[in-house]
Amino acid sequence: MANEVILLDFWPSMFGMRTRIALREKGIEFEYRDEDLWNKSPLLLETNPVHKKIPVLIHNGKPVCESTIQVQYIDEVWSDKNPILPSDPYQRAQARFWVDFIDKKMYDAQRKVWGTKGEEQETGKKEFIELLKTLESELGENTYFGGDDFGYVDIGLIGFYSWFHAYEKYGNLNIESECPKLIAWAKTCMQRESVAKSLPDSEKVIEFVTEIRKKFMLE
Amino acid sequence: MAERSEEVKLLGMWASPFSRRVEIALTLKGLPYEFSEQDIANKSPLLLQSNPVHKMIPVLLHNGKPISESLVILEYIDDTWQHNQILPQDPYDKAIARFWARFVDEQIYVTAMKVVGKVGEERDAAVEATRDLLKLMEKELVGKDFLGGESLGFVDIVATLVAFWLMRTEEVVGVKVVPVEMFPEIHRWVKNLLDVDVIKKCIPPEDEHLNYIRARMDSLKLKSV
Numbered sequence: 398m399a400n401e402v403i404l405l406d407f408w409p410s411m412f413g414m415r416t417r418i419a420l421r422e423k424g425i426e427f428e429y430r431d432e433d434l435w436n437k438s439p440l441l442l443e444t445n446p447v448h449k450k451i452p453v454l455i456h457n458g459k460p461v462c463e464s465t466i467q468v469q470y471i472d473e474v475w476s477d478k479n480p481i482l483p484s485d486p487y488q489r490a491q492a493r494f495w496v497d498f499i500d501k502k503m504y505d506a507q508r509k510v511w512g513t514k515g516e517e518q519e520t521g522k523k524e525f526i527e528l529l530k531t532l533e534s535e536l537g538e539n540t541y542f543g544g545d546d547f548g549y550v551d552i553g554l555i556g557f558y559s560w561f562h563a564y565e566k567y568g569n570l571n572i573e574s575e576c577p578k579l580i581a582w583a584k585t586c587m588q589r590e591s592v593a594k595s596l597p598d599s600e601k602v603i604e605f606v607t608e609i610r611k612k613f614m615l616e
Numbered sequence: 617m618a619e620r621s622e623e624v625k626l627l628g629m630w631a632s633p634f635s636r637r638v639e640i641a642l643t644l645k646g647l648p649y650e651f652s653e654q655d656i657a658n659k660s661p662l663l664l665q666s667n668p669v670h671k672m673i674p675v676l677l678h679n680g681k682p683i684s685e686s687l688v689i690l691e692y693i694d695d696t697w698q699h700n701q702i703l704p705q706d707p708y709d710k711a712i713a714r715f716w717a718r719f720v721d722e723q724i725y726v727t728a729m730k731v732v733g734k735v736g737e738e739r740d741a742a743v744e745a746t747r748d749l750l751k752l753m754e755k756e757l758v759g760k761d762f763l764g765g766e767s768l769g770f771v772d773i774v775a776t777l778v779a780f781w782l783m784r785t786e787e788v789v790g791v792k793v794v795p796v797e798m799f800p801e802i803h804r805w806v807k808n809l810l811d812v813d814v815i816k817k818c819i820p821p822e823d824e825h826l827n828y829i830r831a832r833m834d835s836l837k838l839k840s841v
Contacts, residue, residue, distance in 0.1 A: 447719065447752060461711045463718060473707040486695035487681060493688045498669060531669065 402427035405441050405453040407434055409605050411504075411556030412464040413452040414595050418552050419468040421591035423475040465496055468552060482549050495535060495542065496553035502528050503557060510568040511560075511606050512613065522568050526575050533579040540585060551586055555596070558583040562599040563606040624649040625677040627663050629656060631820055631828045633777040634686040635674040640773050640818045641693045645700050687717055690770065703770045716756065716763065717774040724749050728782045731793055732829075733836055743793050746782070750799060753778070757801035761808050768812055772805075779806045780819045788829045 402420065404427050406413035420427050432441055432451050444453045444460035453460050454467040461470050472481040483489045506528055509521020532554065536542055542550035561572050561583075573580045586592045624642065626649055628635030642649050654663055654673050666675045666682035676683045676692065683692050694702045704710050727749060730742035753775070756763060763771040778794075783806065786793050796803045809815045820828075 456708075459708055461708070462715055466711050466714045466718075469714070470707050470711045473710070486692055487678070487683070489695060490683045490688050490692040493691065494683070494685055497685050497688060 399457075400425070401455075401457050403430060403455040404428070405430050405432055405438070405444065405451050405455070407432050407451045408597050409559075409602055410451060411560065414556030414559070415464040415552050416452045416454055416467045416471070417595035418555070418591045419471045419481060421594055422479045422481065422547075422552075422589075423471060424478070425471070425475060465500065465553065468549065472549075480548075481552065483543065492543070492549040495532075495550045499532075499550075499553050503554075507557060507560065507564060510564045510570070511610070518568065522570060525564070525568075526570070526572075529572065529576045529579055533576045536578060536582055541582070547586065547589060551582075555583060555586045555592055558586070559596040559599055559602050560606075563603045566603060567606065567610070622647075623677075623679050625652060626650070627652050627654050627660075627666060627675040627677070628673050629654055631825060632673060633781045636780075636818055636820065637686055637773050637776060638674045638676060638689050638693075640776065640814060641690050641702060643814045643818055644702065644768075644773075645693060645697045647693075647697060687721065687774070690773065694770075702773065704764075713764070713770045716753075716771045719749075719752070720771070720774050720777060724753070724782070725777060728778075728785075728793070731782075731791065732785055732789060732833060739789075739791070743791055746793055747798065750778070750794060750802065754799050754801045757805050762805065768809070768815070772809065776809065776815070776819065778802070779809055780825075784822070784825060785829055787826060788833055 402425055404413070404416060404420070406417070406429060408431055417429070430438075430440075432438055434451070437449060440455075441451065441453060442449055444455060445451075445462045448462065450462075452464055452467065453462055454470070455461075456470075456474070461467050468481060482492055502524075506521055506525040509517060510525050513521055539545075541547050542554070564570055565572060587596070624647055626635070626638055626642070628638065628651060630653060639649075639651070652662075654660060656673070659671060663673065663675065664671055666677060667673075667684040670684060672684070674684075674686055674689060676689045678692075678696070683689050690702065704713055724746065727742060727745045731739055731746060734742055753763075760766075762768050763775055779802075783794050794802060
């Protein structure tokens with residue numbers, strides 16, 4: 398069957414990165430369309446009328462919204478190669494739990510690190526480092542969160558790595574000294590083609606964050 | 617079904633919609649389980665040990681191994697005991713079901729909590745916002761007996777939060793958040809739910825529940841004074 402896959406995305410989005418990685422892990426041809434979030438396309442508004450957010454995965458004209466839902470969908474449709482979720486139900490539940498944890502906690506905490514000042518920023522920084530330490534302890538001595546194999550939790554977290562230099566610059570942090578194992582994990586992930594192709598350059602992210610901070614008058 | 621002895625235990629709370637939805641799923645599958653009522657104000661060592669990250673109920677213990685987060689638990693139950701499937705089989709339909717489940721928990725629930733927790737203008741704004749979200753759910757029910765289609769499914773189980781928590785709160789708060797004139801489909805859906813034995817069995821008894829909500833609201837008011 399002819400597969401038409403379109404991804405409506407925004408290049409610095411750590412959520413969009415998840416879907417990009419999943420598509421590339423499976424070797425799926427897709428059309429990447431970068432959205433201007435201050436001027437959303439009619440297609441974006443039509444395919445995600447509820448949230449009007451990226452990423453939106455459009456498979457043969459049918460939209461799937463929410464990055465974690467997209468990654469699971471991709472794994473289920475293209476189930477013949479490179480499985481993303483574990484096959485064992487208990488391992489699968491653990492993987493879902495940790496991605497849910499990342500979704501619930503990471504975005505807000507990292508936002509405070511680069512997007513606030515003073516006490517709010519200090520609180521945000523502490524929270525953020527604590528979260529990374531919790532994740533690092535979950536990783537343990539494993540190569541990947543999935544154990545020997547790159548999988549769902551790795552995909553759920555790695556996008557944030559492209560923002561680490563921005564957090565360090567604006568949050569005055571040294572993430573490697575706090576979480577060396579996590580940095581080692583990230584570097585291992587970056588050696589995968591699917592990840593290297595899907596994450597933007599750290600410098601570009603810093604430029605982007607600088608612009609946003611100007612917009613919110615943090616400069 | 618597995619032949620070895622299965623030990624299923626649920627650490628839950630009788631008035632929690634998140635705990636009850638797990639009970640609905642276990643009951644739909646005909647799975648015997650031990651229910652352990654937890655005191656949130658005084659968390660048990662077992663709860664803290666089983667869910668060290670969030671320290672929250674519900675937690676499902678399957679042969680001693682813990683699973684936390686109600687949506688994760690529901691999917692685990694469906695993955696492990698594959699009869700009477702809760703989620704659709706088709707990947708696209710499954711994606712849609714997952715989307716609506718998150719919508720209920722992340723949008724409707726969060727906004728509806730403000731109806732209970734706020735007063736005056738802030739409450740009015742919360743009521744408006746909740747109604748806007750419910751209009752989307754209303755649309756989904758047109759021409760369907762359940763959110764899952766012809767029979768009860770994943771989204772219905774999750775959305776019992778709306779049917780038996782949000783709508784019961786109306787009586788206590790004194791505001792018709794979900795009036796029948798505005799939401800005829802939702803009201804029809806609630807009636808359909810009440811016709812399902814498993815639902816009737818697994819939702820908190822109404823009077824006790826209303827008293828509980830009343831007591832919680834009073835304690836919230838005292839806190840904000």
